[in-house]
Amino acid sequence: MATNDEVKQALLTEWTESFRSLFQLVRARHCPYFYVCANTFTVLFRAAGLCGAPEPCALLVPSTRGLRQTLRQEDVEFTMPLRPDIKKCLNRSDEDRKNTSHDSCYDTMDCAGADDDDADEDADELLSQMGLETEQIKKISNAQARVAAGLERGVDSAHESLVLVRGSDAQALFNFLLNCRSLASSSGPLAAVPPTLLAPTAFHGGTLQSLKMRENVILSDSKKYYSIEVRGPILPTAVHALLEVARSSCGSSFSATLAHHQPTLAFCWASPGITQDEISKENENHFAKAFNKENLSDCGISEQLLAHFCSPDPSVVRPLDSVKYNLEDDTYTW
Template sequence: IWKEEFSEAVSDPYLAISNTDVSSSPSYEFPADWSIKTRLLFTSSQSFAWADHLKAQEESLGYVQHCRGALINLPQSIQEPKLSTELRCAFQQSLVYWLHPFLPWLKLFPRIGADRKMTGKNNPWSYDEGLQQVLMSEWCLSFTSLYNLLRAKLCPYFYVCTYQFTVLFRAAGLAGSDVITALISPTTRGLREAMRNEGIEFLLPFQEVRKRKSNVGVSLLRGRGMSDVDDDEGFSWLEEMGLQDKIKKPDTISIKLCKERNEVQMDHKPESVVLVKGTNTFTLLNFLINCKSLVAAAGPQAGIPPTLLSPVAFRGATMQTLKARSINVRTQVQSHYKDLFSLEIVGPVMPHSMHSLSMLLRSAQNGSYSAVCYTHDPTAVFNTSISNEQSIKEDPYSKDLKKCGLHPNTLEQLTLCPTLGKSSIRLLEMNNYAYTWKA
């Protein structure tokens, strides 16, 4: 009974984690979504023809603007989007991302659950250990380069996508933390034990929720006069009530087995997400570089290093662009037909891209459009709150973080504490320049 009472009485950022559908009231900003989207489908009553057939010069300028971190501020409304070179260049700029390794005949994102799509592809390195070592050596250089950029706040965040789990590294100043953070999901007991053995300190955010609830429950019982409630499984207060003979106190071995069973049960689930903070992220970097199970030993992904995804250039990276295409359709509304226009963006769409695209469309579509968002499910849990603080203590707009290549508005969004829990934005709508969203 007391569990139900205290769960409603507690206000804590960690307790915002939820699987239930969430919808919002109109707002001029939407929360940061740290999941990776595989596809965005924008729809509007106004044409997206401006996004089609970019001229060679517009495409080139878009690439240059991205590489130089150019800040483009569009007017609130653009009357003739198709004639706006500035809009079209900014659109190209927002589609750019960086990838390593790059194997043109293989799709290297997503990696989790991709075996079936990779079956039958030509993998010349599968049985060539020398080639595998070269690939891994180059990957280690690229991974280290990314981490150094992150530490210098010249890269805001990046993803490491393995065939079993994904890691999100974030620079200090983002997601409500004043230190570098890394989230790993999903994890297994074996991986967590290996990390402990390497001296990596980490938290299990969902277990923190349990501890907080338990602590509040004990506090409520104490508040009702049960002063003997303690942390030793709560059995001392049963003795006070004369009920110790009615309930058998578990022995140490039983308690240990129960904890181990609970730990194994969360394997491969969102609840297994691990949080690493501060200098421990550097230890994590070395752990991942030396982790033999990081690369599949057999199957279609055998010998392929994890995919590195970043908003900015890094050593060994290949520039890639999200695929975009517009479609015009006629849909029946009651007794008549209405033109409906759509713009499809195929991922990996990272958080900064989703935000920059939303700002572009606000201007191009006169503040009215909707977007259906398709999430790579294993990354939705990256929206878990990682801090007890409502905001970071230091100024998130440090000069160093401003040099990371993101638009100031996008940077402002990404500095805020995550609020979506293990959910992600599924539907984003803008009406009269105000957002509403559902998760």
């Protein structure tokens, strides 16, 4: 496929139309979210209103220093909510750095980049006032720059390299991805094949895919148990729908065990911090949130589930390992 230019162009053209369709549906709040599964990273686009956010956003993971530098050059402003707090690490004494592991520097502060120009200027001015010569100030600045660069490289391709863009920058990221050469592999069986798009709602060029299912009967202590194994990309909204189907149809208590797609776990870890940022804003626009939720009512998911997905409570977003349903009191535990 990679050697046939006509096929490559046809695939790219159709994929571009599908991608545009999905992005417009998210902007219009007719689709709550969708995934772009590219060659080296995955992007999650979320509509305004999800998790209480008043504006659309996108999360990309994993990222590399080169990709982040390219985003800055394309004027795509972003934060890294899972990244280490570089300022804390830079302010440690040399002895502290020797006695402290690299992992202890991690927290959930937002950092758009390793360098803060204003802070650097203030620091240089302070050092100058203390009587240090220009050459000494340069040595200190270079040492800090090396530490900062090392920390930035240290998160490359890890969960901590997650990139978050909000509002109009989500549009800028969309434009960037339309022209990103690294979206498709250049070699291997999937060479020149565009990224997979996954969404809970219909979109231009999308097809409804069936998941693989296998049923089993297990005998244990003279009791008969039934199990269903479902394999494939199960979206967050589908998890709730499957549990509701089981609750209403099996007529007994049951349990479910879920296997995570490891590259996307960072989306769950970052979401509580994003939601907390929205809550802590002084001028919270309650009208905008109500407007977003009302418009999302046409996105194809139930009203009860929509209320859950639009909740500003940071604790509602978490990866589920297992869920148990108790028929006697009609409750779930997880």
